[in-house]
Amino acid sequence: MSTADRAEGQATRGSGRFISGVVEGFYGRPWTMEQRTELFKREQKWGLNTYLYAPKDDYKHRTYWRELYSPEEAEQLIALISAAKQHEINFIYAISPGLDITFSNPKEVAALKRKLDQVKEFGCRSFSLLFDDIETEMCPADKKAFSSFAHAQVDVTNEVYLHLGGPEAFLFCPTDYCAAFCTPSVSQSSYLNTVGEKLLPGIDILWTGPKVVSHKISVNSIEEVSSVLKRAPVIWDNLHANDYDPQRLFLGPYKDRPTELIPKLRGVLSNPNCEFYPNFVAIHTLATWCKALPNEGSKDVEMGDEETDPGYSPQKALTLALTDWLQEFMSTDQSGGPCRPARLKKVSSDEEPMQTDVDENPYVPGPGENPLYTAEPLTMDDLNLLSDLFYLPYEYGPTARSMLEELNWLKNHRQAAAAQTDETEEWHSKAQRFDGRCEDVVQMFNRLSNAPNRSILYDLYNYICDIKSGVGLARAYVKTLGGQGRPSSLLMSDDPEPWGFRGGLSGEFQRMLPGHGNKDLFKDPPMTQVYFIRSYAKEDKTEVQKIFEEMQREGKDQSPLTQPPLISDRLSAGEIPPSPQCALVLEDEFGICGFALALTDAKPAAAKIQRAVSDSLFKDFPSLVALKVLPRVTDPSPAKRMIGQLLSSVRSSGSRGAFCELRQGDRRMLDFYSKLGSFKPFQTDGLPQDVVVMATSL
Ligand code: GDL
Numbered sequence: 001m002s003t004a005d006r007a008e009g010q011a012t013r014g015s016g017r018f019i020s021g022v023v024e025g026f027y028g029r030p031w032t033m034e035q036r037t038e039l040f041k042r043e044q045k046w047g048l049n050t051y052l053y054a055p056k057d058d059y060k061h062r063t064y065w066r067e068l069y070s071p072e073e074a075e076q077l078i079a080l081i082s083a084a085k086q087h088e089i090n091f092i093y094a095i096s097p098g099l100d101i102t103f104s105n106p107k108e109v110a111a112l113k114r115k116l117d118q119v120k121e122f123g124c125r126s127f128s129l130l131f132d133d134i135e136t137e138m139c140p141a142d143k144k145a146f147s148s149f150a151h152a153q154v155d156v157t158n159e160v161y162l163h164l165g166g167p168e169a170f171l172f173c174p175t176d177y178c179a180a181f182c183t184p185s186v187s188q189s190s191y192l193n194t195v196g197e198k199l200l201p202g203i204d205i206l207w208t209g210p211k212v213v214s215h216k217i218s219v220n221s222i223e224e225v226s227s228v229l230k231r232a233p234v235i236w237d238n239l240h241a242n243d244y245d246p247q248r249l250f251l252g253p254y255k256d257r258p259t260e261l262i263p264k265l266r267g268v269l270s271n272p273n274c275e276f277y278p279n280f281v282a283i284h285t286l287a288t289w290c291k292a293l294p295n296e297g298s299k300d301v302e303m304g305d306e307e308t309d310p311g312y313s314p315q316k317a318l319t320l321a322l323t324d325w326l327q328e329f330m331s332t333d334q335s336g337g338p339c340r341p342a343r344l345k346k347v348s349s350d351e352e353p354m355q356t357d358v359d360e361n362p363y364v365p366g367p368g369e370n371p372l373y374t375a376e377p378l379t380m381d382d383l384n385l386l387s388d389l390f391y392l393p394y395e396y397g398p399t400a401r402s403m404l405e406e407l408n409w410l411k412n413h414r415q416a417a418a419a420q421t422d423e424t425e426e427w428h429s430k431a432q433r434f435d436g437r438c439e440d441v442v443q444m445f446n447r448l449s450n451a452p453n454r455s456i457l458y459d460l461y462n463y464i465c466d467i468k469s470g471v472g473l474a475r476a477y478v479k480t481l482g483g484q485g486r487p488s489s490l491l492m493s494d495d496p497e498p499w500g501f502r503g504g505l506s507g508e509f510q511r512m513l514p515g516h517g518n519k520d521l522f523k524d525p526p527m528t529q530v531y532f533i534r535s536y537a538k539e540d541k542t543e544v545q546k547i548f549e550e551m552q553r554e555g556k557d558q559s560p561l562t563q564p565p566l567i568s569d570r571l572s573a574g575e576i577p578p579s580p581q582c583a584l585v586l587e588d589e590f591g592i593c594g595f596a597l598a599l600t601d602a603k604p605a606a607a608k609i610q611r612a613v614s615d616s617l618f619k620d621f622p623s624l625v626a627l628k629v630l631p632r633v634t635d636p637s638p639a640k641r642m643i644g645q646l647l648s649s650v651r652s653s654g655s656r657g658a659f660c661e662l663r664q665g666d667r668r669m670l671d672f673y674s675k676l677g678s679f680k681p682f683q684t685d686g687l688p689q690d691v692v693v694m695a696t697s698l
Helices: 003-012 033-046 071-086 106-121 140-145 149-163 190-198 219-229 259-264 277-291 299-303 314-330 380-389 398-412 424-449 454-481 504-512 538-554 567-572 603-608 615-620 637-652 667-676
Strands: 019-024 050-053 090-095 126-130 169-173 204-207 234-237 267-270 532-535 583-588 591-599 623-629 657-663 691-697
Touching: 019 033, 019 090, 019 277, 033 050, 033 071, 033 277, 050 267, 071 090, 090 106, 090 169, 106 126, 106 149, 126 149, 149 169, 149 190, 190 219, 204 219, 219 259, 267 277, 277 314, 277 454, 314 380, 380 398, 380 424, 380 454, 398 424, 398 454, 424 454, 532 637, 538 567, 538 583, 538 591, 538 623, 567 591, 567 603, 567 623, 567 657, 583 637, 591 637, 615 691, 623 637, 637 667, 657 667, 667 691
Parallel strands: 019 050, 019 267, 050 090, 090 126, 126 169, 169 204, 204 234, 234 267, 623 657
Antiparallel strands: 532 583, 583 591, 591 623, 657 691
């Protein structure tokens, strides 16, 4: 894309520049005023332009949104807004009234205006209304006044926006802020369609991507949501957010968002880790991404291999960020409390001294006495390792991944450690390499603990202690397998120290779940296939029939000709049309690979094919669902998602329950429905011999 094209793209995506920066939008302890001011400095230095103030646990932002700020609080906010201005950062003040606002009550709207007017008096010129993470059921008064929740939100938002008299920026966060929340799909979500149509055009809309924490954000998905919202969204990116898991921290680069997205978005705001200082990498790499020239390639890069994105390399961006971060670790900060005297090995003459407080009469050990402890300076290798160990929510860094693979191999080939086999030498050399990597973690921990900047260290401390212990346990286990450790001492003791059984009660729960309740890295190959669920269109009829016929042929042993008709067969074969809004297809890279169809009222169809069905079934479960997925789809999750979406459409039609009909020989579908948990076998008289009915209430 030429610079001219790019400029045109920017012009067409609405007034103003690309919004880029940080949203303080997580649950947990809000950042301090000093940290926020530090953030503005960094954003300015790195070319970012926005800060969205939305800390979930600032009680006047959400829980007590009606309350005005006290004079002391006002003073702090005024100073903060002015600091943002000084650093050319657009300060957007967000408020989250959704927990308890009555949209139809003019007093409530007045309270909202009063609060925002107060913040306007503090010098703030940009605002945001957030409706994320709230109950979607309206109170009776609102139900009376508005035809839907979307109408209620849009009405109040438009009114507040106009009241503020043309704010510089105004952002709206919908309740369905990601594709996973939309029913039955993004394009068919009546909530999003109302928001898109009715929200005034000057208001921008926040969107987190396919999920709350989106692994990847594709160009197609943004084009889809933009056409519903009637504007390009501002991404609220939760890639680095860690407020949902106290053991995780994300120090990997901004990743898996092709730069081709840039001209299609209104902006990107990162909602990062709760701990302020470790966000250096998240924000620095986001800034590098924002500066990238949009990728000229085709849309195929969308789910992609970002290393082929000519505009941005996550690995290079990470190296740039870590190089700058290393400098920051070396600077002595004032805020972290008194520094421990540390003596440093001078590695090369151009290295910065790490400590400034020099003792006039330093202690010198005598002959035969202990040498003084010498703290080694932190290295780039240490920071690369640290980032690899705490990388991204869906991906461990390369070294962490290798360590897991090595440990898995050593465990699976443990017989080679003891008995003399062809693999014995290989086992011991791999064990040694693994041990070396564990030692690198320990050394990294030691060097980090001695880094002069205590503020960063203290934000990292719990995490690095945790990983050091975790790695330590694995290291001891491998030693034991190799015949070097004392098994009873650490791993197999009846009375271990608490660090031998980690994770507290939550750890206990997880250990009881299959695969420790976690993504099992080694059982299933990594999922690379991308699936797309969309609404069924008339043109899909032939493809759907083909799938149905193919599946019939697959189950030839069930000799379809001699079998009684099933309502779902007639539905799948296209002889009976599905109910409106109750038909979905699943696509993979080769085309349609599955479908899910429903009849909200199956009784007339049963009569049409002269199928006798007991009234008791129709009474509680009036709707019928039919699902078929080709055997090439080995992963059950797309089918699960599809049936979930279908059932919610059926539910919205007012149905009480749904049933499916399965042939007894169809083990795959029987297994699928049983594992869903919600469908239970329904016993009824008069069923054909080989047919099972399973039903679920809605
Ligand atoms: C969310 C919340 C956000 C939280 C994040 C990660 C949005 C719009 N809202 O759903 O406050 O930090 O998940 O847990 O993302």
